[in-house]
Amino acid sequence: MSKAVPMLSAVSIATAARRGELSVVEHTQACLERIAQSNPGLNCFTHVVSERALERAHELDARLARGEDPGTLTGVPFAVKNLFDIEGLSTLAGSFINSSHPPATRDAVLIQRLEAQGAILVGALGMGEYAYDFTGENAHYGACRNPWDRERMSGGSSSGSGTAVGAALVPLTLGSDTNGSIRVPSSLCGVFGLKPTYGRLPRTGTFPFSESLDHVGPLARSVEDLALAFDHLQGHDAGDLACVSQPWLDTSSALSQGSEGLRIARAGGFFDCSNFPEADAAVSKVCDALGVGHSLSLDGAAEGRSAAYLITNAEGAALHRERLLTRLEDFDPDTRDRFLAGSLFPATWYIRAQQVRRRWLEQMLKVFEDVDVIIAPCTPCSAPLLGSKTLVLDGVEHPLRPNLGVFTQPFSAIGLPVCSVPLFLPGAKLPIGVQIVAAPWREDLCLRVAWQLEHQGIAECRLPPDCA
Amino acid sequence: MSDLHSVLLADGDKGALIESLAKAAGIEIPAQYLAEVGTHLIIAARMAQSVFAAPVDPAAQHAAVYVPALIPTQGRVR
Numbered sequence: 246m247s248k249a250v251p252m253l254s255a256v257s258i259a260t261a262a263r264r265g266e267l268s269v270v271e272h273t274q275a276c277l278e279r280i281a282q283s284n285p286g287l288n289c290f291t292h293v294v295s296e297r298a299l300e301r302a303h304e305l306d307a308r309l310a311r312g313e314d315p316g317t318l319t320g321v322p323f324a325v326k327n328l329f330d331i332e333g334l335s336t337l338a339g340s341f342i343n344s345s346h347p348p349a350t351r352d353a354v355l356i357q358r359l360e361a362q363g364a365i366l367v368g369a370l371g372m373g374e375y376a377y378d379f380t381g382e383n384a385h386y387g388a389c390r391n392p393w394d395r396e397r398m399s400g401g402s403s404s405g406s407g408t409a410v411g412a413a414l415v416p417l418t419l420g421s422d423t424n425g426s427i428r429v430p431s432s433l434c435g436v437f438g439l440k441p442t443y444g445r446l447p448r449t450g451t452f453p454f455s456e457s458l459d460h461v462g463p464l465a466r467s468v469e470d471l472a473l474a475f476d477h478l479q480g481h482d483a484g485d486l487a488c489v490s491q492p493w494l495d496t497s498s499a500l501s502q503g504s505e506g507l508r509i510a511r512a513g514g515f516f517d518c519s520n521f522p523e524a525d526a527a528v529s530k531v532c533d534a535l536g537v538g539h540s541l542s543l544d545g546a547a548e549g550r551s552a553a554y555l556i557t558n559a560e561g562a563a564l565h566r567e568r569l570l571t572r573l574e575d576f577d578p579d580t581r582d583r584f585l586a587g588s589l590f591p592a593t594w595y596i597r598a599q600q601v602r603r604r605w606l607e608q609m610l611k612v613f614e615d616v617d618v619i620i621a622p623c624t625p626c627s628a629p630l631l632g633s634k635t636l637v638l639d640g641v642e643h644p645l646r647p648n649l650g651v652f653t654q655p656f657s658a659i660g661l662p663v664c665s666v667p668l669f670l671p672g673a674k675l676p677i678g679v680q681i682v683a684a685p686w687r688e689d690l691c692l693r694v695a696w697q698l699e700h701q702g703i704a705e706c707r708l709p710p711d712c713a
Numbered sequence: 714m715s716d717l718h719s720v721l722l723a724d725g726d727k728g729a730l731i732e733s734l735a736k737a738a739g740i741e742i743p744a745q746y747l748a749e750v751g752t753h754l755i756i757a758a759r760m761a762q763s764v765f766a767a768p769v770d771p772a773a774q775h776a777a778v779y780v781p782a783l784i785p786t787q788g789r790v791r
Contacts, residue, residue, distance in 0.1 A: 551763035558757055569740060578749075585742055586753035589734040591717060594761045601764040647756060 252413035255470040262320035269320035273302035289405035293368040316362030323417040327369040329353040330450040338452035339372040353450030370405025374577040376454040378402040379649035384577040397628035400430035407434035425653025431665040432678025433628040443660025449484030455560035466706040472496040503697035512621035513540035524622035549605030552598035553658035562587030606659040613684035623678035664691035666704035721758035
């Protein structure tokens, strides 16, 4: 048995374990040791379930010894944003308030699905309070730090999910994305992230934020791992009313088709990022590599983004109304004030936003009659310094929190599948992501293009120097 | 009420307006939070201005219910 190396990919771990070349117990122990060493500096885990993980590792090794095959994720350690229920733990959702909630009595459905294929849950990850965050900062639990520069933001709200994968503490995490919360940390931490189509993956056993916008999905260090996880996460669950029964999509087998035969365009108009040099260079690098020569204006994106903003604000405020009335002082001030604002505006704003959202979807469905995939910026910039409060957009200073996701919001507003791929520009010390967007239910196309970019060496998940 | 966004985006102190809105919503906002809440409400008002400026046909878009798009997929049944 070889000693485990934590930065192995999920596919490599499972392959080695199933061949008897890797001890699941040893690998899990090494993973837990690495987390124990690194977490004090990164602050990405809020709970590590060592006992549970090792117990499961022993079970898996015993099954392998008996000649059984536990599944294609055998021995793969993974962790989840702490809005996923974990049996025996209170589901924090990044909040102090929820710490007094009773422990969950069962795991979230997506945890069950990964474990059904032999994966091993090792812990819960930090996040922005109640997922209303793009920064990774948290007044209760401290900032989750960027693995590339610990003075910088990890991005949010799936901050721990981005950092844990970026620092190679685990090869796979789960996050959630209402307006960009998988894609923003993927961009800032330099990892691959998939926000599937709205309704594709069940949110059963997760703490909500804005139900008509909430998505869940995986983050990983390679496209192959991302696809493998996604393939096992799929499937209807009646516990989530938004979950749609769809045929299973075999994305892993489709990866090697790459971008061949796909009609790809660059997002222009609202997504024109010429004022953001890093984002612009990243998108150009991807488009050059794919031979993309034309851009689309994507009319309606700005209004779609506005609609997402209002819907999130209203639904989030409604969800937390009782807590706002009774425990106002226990909120993170940054989320508190936004939820309060969302409590004050009239229903007509919300209804109009839903109508505009529908119109934006119809506009995009027409666009997808002529193209298969759209390339767009992910974040306007690489990771800002912790504590930054503003971001300059088109020469005007705006609050940072709502605007780091300016380019991600329009797509999640209408539930399109998006894969964020990490790039390093020449001479850059920090990664930045690019969005690969497809029509509803076509995650396979996003992943094929991501795979193509990874194989061309354009997109890559590097190991940060402090994490080697 | 749909013109609330115009009122919020006009010049002038909004403290009294925000206090009135909070009262109507049944929420007590401590005085020290009013300024920041106002900042966020004004951002929301800009978003409202944007969605009200977008052309929407009320006859075609009467339902304020979001339905996920259902289009044919290339997938196969597991």
